[in-house]
Amino acid sequence: MDKSKKRRLIYRIAALAVVLLIAAAMFVIGRGHTVYFDNKMPENVGTEVNVPYKIEVVVAGKSVAKLKSGERGMADTMGQNFNMQLLVTKEKGEDPTRLQVGLTLPYSMDGIIINLPALLSGLDESAYLSEFVYVPSAEEMKDEEVITDDTDNQMNFEG
Amino acid sequence: MKNKSIGDYLRRFSVPIMFVIICLICAPISGLSPNYLINEIVTRIGRNAFLILSLLIPIMAGMGLNFSMTLGAMAGEIGLILVSDWQIVGIPGMILAMIVSIPISALLGLFCGKVLNMAKGREMITSYIISFFINGIYQLVVLYLMGPVIPIAHSTIKLPRGYGIRNTVSLLSMRQRLDNLIPLNIMGVKIPVATFIVIFLLCLVIIWFRKTKLGQDMRAVGQDMEVSKDAGIDVERTRIISMILSTVFAGIGMIIYLQNMGNIATYSSHSQIGMFCIAALLVGGASVDKASIGNVFLGIILFHTMFIVAPKAGTVITGDSMIGEYFRVFVSYAVITIALIMYETNKRKNKSKAGMQLALAQEQEEANG
Numbered sequence: 001m002d003k004s005k006k007r008r009l010i011y012r013i014a015a016l017a018v019v020l021l022i023a024a025a026m027f028v029i030g031r032g033h034t035v036y037f038d039n040k041m042p043e044n045v046g047t048e049v050n051v052p053y054k055i056e057v058v059v060a061g062k063s064v065a066k067l068k069s070g071e072r073g074m075a076d077t078m079g080q081n082f083n084m085q086l087l088v089t090k091e092k093g094e095d096p097t098r099l100q101v102g103l104t105l106p107y108s109m110d111g112i113i114i115n116l117p118a119l120l121s122g123l124d125e126s127a128y129l130s131e132f133v134y135v136p137s138a139e140e141m142k143d144e145e146v147i148t149d150d151t152d153n154q155m156n157f158e159g
Numbered sequence: 160m161k162n163k164s165i166g167d168y169l170r171r172f173s174v175p176i177m178f179v180i181i182c183l184i185c186a187p188i189s190g191l192s193p194n195y196l197i198n199e200i201v202t203r204i205g206r207n208a209f210l211i212l213s214l215l216i217p218i219m220a221g222m223g224l225n226f227s228m229t230l231g232a233m234a235g236e237i238g239l240i241l242v243s244d245w246q247i248v249g250i251p252g253m254i255l256a257m258i259v260s261i262p263i264s265a266l267l268g269l270f271c272g273k274v275l276n277m278a279k280g281r282e283m284i285t286s287y288i289i290s291f292f293i294n295g296i297y298q299l300v301v302l303y304l305m306g307p308v309i310p311i312a313h314s315t316i317k318l319p320r321g322y323g324i325r326n327t328v329s330l331l332s333m334r335q336r337l338d339n340l341i342p343l344n345i346m347g348v349k350i351p352v353a354t355f356i357v358i359f360l361l362c363l364v365i366i367w368f369r370k371t372k373l374g375q376d377m378r379a380v381g382q383d384m385e386v387s388k389d390a391g392i393d394v395e396r397t398r399i400i401s402m403i404l405s406t407v408f409a410g411i412g413m414i415i416y417l418q419n420m421g422n423i424a425t426y427s428s429h430s431q432i433g434m435f436c437i438a439a440l441l442v443g444g445a446s447v448d449k450a451s452i453g454n455v456f457l458g459i460i461l462f463h464t465m466f467i468v469a470p471k472a473g474t475v476i477t478g479d480s481m482i483g484e485y486f487r488v489f490v491s492y493a494v495i496t497i498a499l500i501m502y503e504t505n506k507r508k509n510k511s512k513a514g515m516q517l518a519l520a521q522e523q524e525e526a527n528g
Contacts, residue, residue: 144319
């Protein structure tokens with residue numbers, strides 16, 4: 001192989017490597033998650049935790065949920081690092097306390113439930129973080145007729 | 160170039176002039192506010208320009224209007240379907256979809272280029288039929304192979320029967336992310352700055368490409384294949400490269416188009432895209448053998464202004480919005496038909512002119528001899 005051909009091959013391999021690296025980076029930084037916030041008593045943790053009167057969740061400067069006791073909110077996020085600000089009002093009429101929380105979200109989960117009272121109580125990750133399993137509704141599971149041709153049924157000249 | 164009469168110019172620009180007149184008549188009748196109209200046109204420039212620009216390279220190489228740009232559009236859709244299932248969102252999702260679509264587009268462009276080399280002189284009809292053929296394969300892949308062979312995990316994308324893709328795939332997670340990346344609002348008109356930057360970059364690439372050795376070869380091939388061959392240009396390779404580039408750009412353009420729309424009509428998004436892009440380019444004053452970047456933008460403005468105002472004007476005049484719908488579809492096809500007729504007429508005229516000149520030269524030679 002002469003020099004110019006060798007050089008061209010090296011350039012091509014380098015370009016391919018760069019594209020693959022960009023693709024890998026997109027896989028990591030672009031992974032979308034839906035994060036659900038629960039302000040309710042966590043299940044199966046064995047200990048009692050205090051459920052605050054109200055928690056306001058602020059993500060990227062935007063208030064995404066104002067949760068009273070027993071309520072659930074949600075936010076869409078991108079990437080594995082999730083930062084939020086919690087404005088926790090323990091009892092009605094009290095001033096809220098501001099808390100900055102940073103979490104690493106598991107890559108494999110599309111929907112993630114964060115139990116805020118368990119998180120605030122300092123319990124294990126297994127106590128405050130669980131997977132949200134999406135269950136399609138009956139409407140979504142109805143058989144869908146696929147239309148692949150715009151002229152479908154228009155070329156039938158019988159009757 | 161020299162001694163062109165007003166009649167020649169009128170004939171050359173008859174289609175854009177006709178569209179300017181249609182738009183000028185329909186716009187006031189439609190009753191749409193100028194602000195709404197400008198907003199819609201700016202959005203549609205961002206949505207369509209990249210796709211239409213992808214048509215320029217095959218025209219440069221003398222392969223006419225690339226009806227097989229649909230192949231690239233299908234590759235772009237496959238990229239978006241996979242990325243949606245992998246839950247990669249936003250701009251990274253778009254970039255990944257482009258990376259996935261590029262090899263598929265390149266392979267389809269290679270195949271198309273090879274077939275078109277076997278059908279020289281009949282490129283447009285061949286590329287049109289190829290798009291139907293590949294559409295069949297696309298349906299096979301999307302309807303039967305996605306699920307059992309190509310893993311698709313999410314029930315929101317997969318058909319309830321367990322394989323195949325739903326009629327509509329939501330792109331909510333990347334809807335208008337590129338358009339809104341750099342937000343700019345001028346007097347109530349939303350400008351998709353980032354999309355315009357991407358389009359501008361493609362324009363620069365096309366301008367630069369024309370000046371490269373390959374670009375010059377393409378223009379030479381477009382003017383005369385035999386002379387180019389004699390000059391040592393690998394004509395077939397040059398034509399294949401032009402098809403690959405066009406298909407790859409069409410794939411990227413389709414991703415930009417669909418991020419603006421916010422969903423994929425899995426089995427129909429691509430089917431009409433070639434037709435409407437070609438019609439827009441022709442409305443801008445392009446012809447089968449000559450097109451410029453200016454034609455692209457003028458075409459989008461005129462064609463889409465007509466698209467926006469015609470149904471409304473139709474409703475006002477006849478009380479039935481469908482009249483306007485029929486009108487715009489009829490005009491799209493009519494424009495393509497007129498362009499093809501004009502191309503054939505000019506080709507025959509030039510041929511007979513050349514024949515007459517040759518006969519005259521022979522007569523003179525005989526008289527002198």
